[in-house]
Amino acid sequence: MIDNFKETSNLVEIPKYFDDCFKDKFPIEIDVDKDGIIDFNLTYEENNDIGNTPKFDSYTIQLIPASNKNKILSPKKNSSPYTIIFETPFSSENTRQYFVGVKNTLDIFYEFESPYENYNYFLSNNLTYKNILQNDLPDYFVISKDIGGIEYFGWIKFILDTSTCEAEVLFAYLETNPNTHVKVN
Numbered sequence: 001m002i003d004n005f006k007e008t009s010n011l012v013e014i015p016k017y018f019d020d021c022f023k024d025k026f027p028i029e030i031d032v033d034k035d036g037i038i039d040f041n042l043t044y045e046e047n048n049d050i051g052n053t054p055k056f057d058s059y060t061i062q063l064i065p066a067s068n069k070n071k072i073l074s075p076k077k078n079s080s081p082y083t084i085i086f087e088t089p090f091s092s093e094n095t096r097q098y099f100v101g102v103k104n105t106l107d108i109f110y111e112f113e114s115p116y117e118n119y120n121y122f123l124s125n126n127l128t129y130k131n132i133l134q135n136d137l138p139d140y141f142v143i144s145k146d147i148g149g150i151e152y153f154g155w156i157k158f159i160l161d162t163s164t165c166e167a168e169v170l171f172a173y174l175e176t177n178p179n180t181h182v183k184v185n
């Protein structure tokens, strides 16, 4: 009986609307070199699908560079998908920016029109980053920024947990020495 109660109390209610979960939290503006100019936004893109019945909106949570001088880096690999979330220990060595086949979606919320709102859900599966985002290891993006034609490397430490509507950038770092790799152990 007590065990049953515990299990029930651990269930998190899935939000019915994306705004209930994240409206107050996105976009999170990230200024990696503290120069007052935003370099990346942790935010979402909204898509309206009108071709389906029932109609739905989808909200795709992503890190989006504010300029094409700012790169989101992936570990170098021979084939896609190219991932963008790192866990410690990591380094910016052997990384690069890919343009095609990048697994850049952190999670997706599907929001159906009324009266189907009880079917709304976060995708939260292996097409996104369910296992990496839900384990106990801190999550990072590895990034670089072109300043005056020279590349500077850095990282962004963040939390995203769609099961509890948490989204937060904990720290952003840009190495002050050019062409110098960063690592976190």
Ligand SMILES: [Ca+2]
Pocket (backbone or CB within 6 Å): 030, 031, 032, 033, 034, 035, 036, 037, 038, 039
């Ligand atoms: Ca900046």
